[in-house]
Amino acid sequence: MEEDQIFTGVDVGSTKICTLVGRLESQGNLRILGVGIEPSRGLRKGVVVDLEAAAQAVFKSKEKAERTSGVEIMDALVSLAGANVTSVNSRGVVGVTGRVIDHDDVARAVDAARAIAIPHNREIVHVIQRGFNVDGQEGIRTPIGMHGYRLEVETHIITASAASIENLRQCVAAADLDVSQFVLNPLASAEVVLTETERQMGVVVCDVGGGTTDMAIYVDGDIWHTAVLGLGGNHITSDIAQVLRLPNTQAEEVKLQHGHADPEEIDRRQYFNIQPFGEHEPVQVSQYELVQIINARVEEIFGLVVQEIKRSGYDGLLPAGMVLTGGTSSLPGIRKIAGRILGVPVRLAKPENIIGLSDRLNSPAFSTGIGLLRWATLMREVTPRRNGKHGDPGPRGPEFGTKLEKALEWLKSLLP
Structure with missing residues (x-):
């Protein structure tokens, strides 16, 4: 087992902590070697609110993954969410130092793009x-080895609260783990749920989790907009708990057993029993009443998604529609409601091209975790210039591999 082919991802969610260990197979598929799932504690809307409780949950998740995989986990890619995440598109322009564009020229252009206030x-x-x-020639994917005098790069820059990032880093460190890189949730999910055709045509991936709804818009194969909305499946559970006067745990069970997003699909004669606060005997509740509670929050979530798409300026430019993933996307009827509100095609997606434990992980709830592993494998193809808090080129960035460097040296040798 080659250690450099083994990767670890930790999806730190508001509902669960999921640690996955995977290996890249020769055919490009991911083989899942181990998984550790622990109920989330100390987190709210993707942000650490109790460092000790959150660290314990991460540690237990890591331990379970180590036991099932037989691999000692030292570092991992860690998911990032939270309503404090924002993004901006930026350009950087530099003059080419030589007649042939090299790695340093690209690095300087990226530095210029990064120099935003x-x-x-x-x-x-x-x-x-x-x-x-x-x-002036646009649409170039990899400029290394090309002749030119003026190099311009287009970048998508994502920022987050420095305090939130540091708290999450400390939480993971307290679980005896090093953070090799933070990855925004929808970017990780997109790596395992989007097709290349969807990326090219124009699509929004929408990861509806427990505490947040994470969005990423792709046009012409590239990421153009990202956003994190502070609503998710936990808010649906909270609504049920408040209206029906139930403990949160029972409200979650009711949502999973009887929940549906579309009132039009429900028989009004269907009832089920609950045990509200202050009642000694079970009480009958109409499923239609429950679904109306759920529907109101689901419509609010996708109403905010529509607003964010319009705010981004890409409304009407997404013919491939929406790809819906995340744990809450498994709620029956949610795809129909999303399509009705957005007015675009909507499909439900779960991770593809995975081997091992696929029966256990074959769910939209694990898109981010598996996406972290895929992101790690793609980053191996990129020679990282710098990591950590200064950002990364991203798996869709140019690939500065050995072959390109050799080609560059060959081109230089031809110059007088």
Whole structure:
């Protein structure tokens, strides 16, 4: 077993902590070697609110993954969410130092794009290279080895609260883990649920989790907009608990057993029993009443998604529609409601091309965790210039591999 082919991802969610250990197979598939799932504690809307409780949950999840995989976990890619995440598109322009564009020229262009004004309390998480312009020629994917005098790079920059990132880093460190990289939830999910055709045509991936709903818009194969909305499946559970006067645990069970997002699909004669606060005997509740509670919150979530798409400026530019994933996307009827509100095609997606434990992980709830592993494998193909808090080129960025460097040296040898 080659250690450099083994990767670990930790999905730190508001509902569960999921640690996955995977290995890249020769055919490009991911083989899941181990999984550790622990109920989330100390987190709210993707943000650490109790460091000790959250660290214990991460540690237990890591231990379970180590036992099932037989692999000692030292570091991992860690998911990032939270309503404090924002994004901006930025361009960087530099003059080419030589007649042939090399790695240093690209690095300087990315530095120029990164030099945006951000508040001192925010931190850059991703600097994702989308494309290049060489002497006015647009649409260049990899400029290394090309001739030119002026190099321009288009980037998508994602920032988050510096305090939130540091708290999450400390939480993971307290679980005896190093963070190799933070990855925004929808970017990780997109790696395992989107097709290349959808990316090219224009699509929004919507990861509806427990505490947040995470969005990423792709146009012409590249990421153009990301956002995190502070509503998710836990808010549906909370609504049920308040209206029906139930403990949260029972409200969650009611949602899973009897929940549906579309009142039009429900027989009004269907009833089920609950045990509300203050009642000594079970009480009958109409399923239609329950579904109306759920529907109101689901419509609010996708109403906010529509607002965010319009705010991004890409409304009407997403012919491939929406790809819906995340744990809450398993709620019956949610796809129909989303399609009705957005007015675009909507499909439910779960991770593809995975081997091992697939029966256990074959669910939209594990898209982010498996996406972290896929992100890690793609990052192996990119020579990282710098990681950590200064961002990363991203798996969709240019690939500075050995072959390109050799080609560059060959081109230079031809110059007088």
